[in-house]
Amino acid sequence: MSVVVTPRLILRPLSPSDADAYVAMRFHPGVAQWLPASAGDPLKRVQATIAAFADDWRTRGYAPWGAFERVALGGDVAREGRLVGHVGLRFLPEFDGTEVLYAFLPDLHGKGYAREAAAASLDFGFDVVGVPSILAITLETNVRSWGLMQRLGMTRGPDGHYKGLDVVRYDIDVASWRARRS
Numbered sequence: 380m381s382v383v384v385t386p387r388l389i390l391r392p393l394s395p396s397d398a399d400a401y402v403a404m405r406f407h408p409g410v411a412q413w414l415p416a417s418a419g420d421p422l423k424r425v426q427a428t429i430a431a432f433a434d435d436w437r438t439r440g441y442a443p444w445g446a447f448e449r450v451a452l453g454g455d456v457a458r459e460g461r462l463v464g465h466v467g468l469r470f471l472p473e474f475d476g477t478e479v480l481y482a483f484l485p486d487l488h489g490k491g492y493a494r495e496a497a498a499a500s501l502d503f504g505f506d507v508v509g510v511p512s513i514l515a516i517t518l519e520t521n522v523r524s525w526g527l528m529q530r531l532g533m534t535r536g537p538d539g540h541y542k543g544l545d546v547v548r549y550d551i552d553v554a555s556w557r558a559r560r561s
């Protein structure tokens with residue numbers, strides 16, 4: 380399981396002890412309104428999600444990370460702060476491809492954190508995992524989400540359906556990402 384450090388974030392696989400903090404992020408009204416409805420006890424749901432992500436880390440070599448604030452302690456030394464989001468890659472059977480997903484607590488919106496973390500996810504997917512292309516989906520009304528897809532250089536593909544919802548789809552391939560990065 381991989382850990383990635385960006386200028387302002389530490390991205391690491393979630394563990395069972397993160398469950399309460401993950402509930403607070405995933406079920407914050409400003410986050411949950413944009414994600415597929417999740418029935419049942421939130422704690423049990425995120426415990427199942429954390430377990431499913433751990434399975435994917437073992438079997439696929441990638442899964443979403445928890446995004447933690449990187450708290451500077453001076454020099455290059457930093458410690459992990461609060462859990463502020465999730466971000467990373469997940470295989471989507473419905474699209475037969477690998478998606479980049481992201482969600483952050485509202486107090487971090489509009490500060491570039493999601494872009495920083497999503498860019499690190501694309502680097503990881505193309506350079507470490509070696510997937511040829513990555514997709515992203517969202518509701519057409521989620522302007523901030525597809526705006527981020529565009530800011531990453533992703534291009535709009537055919538619309539689709541996911542968990543009973545109409546979604547817009549964006550894609551990027553390894554050559555386009557590398558050209559954009561250089």
Ligand SMILES: CC(C)(COP(=O)(O)OP(=O)(O)OC[C@H]1O[C@@H](n2cnc3c(N)ncnc32)[C@H](O)[C@@H]1OP(=O)(O)O)[C@@H](O)C(=O)NCCC(=O)NCCS
Pocket residue numbers: 409410411413414481482483484487488489490491492493494495516517518521523524527530
């Ligand atoms: C979707 C989501 C992750 C997008 O987050 P975001 O903060 O808008 O995206 P970015 O990280 O690209 O930030 C962009 C903004 O930060 C600003 N910014 C400030 N400092 C910045 C920096 N250092 N680097 C880059 N941008 C910076 C940009 O100017 C831009 O501002 P604007 O919104 O006024 O145009 C966020 O809205 C979210 O978590 N929503 C709830 C969950 C969700 O919808 N998830 C997606 C489901 S498909």
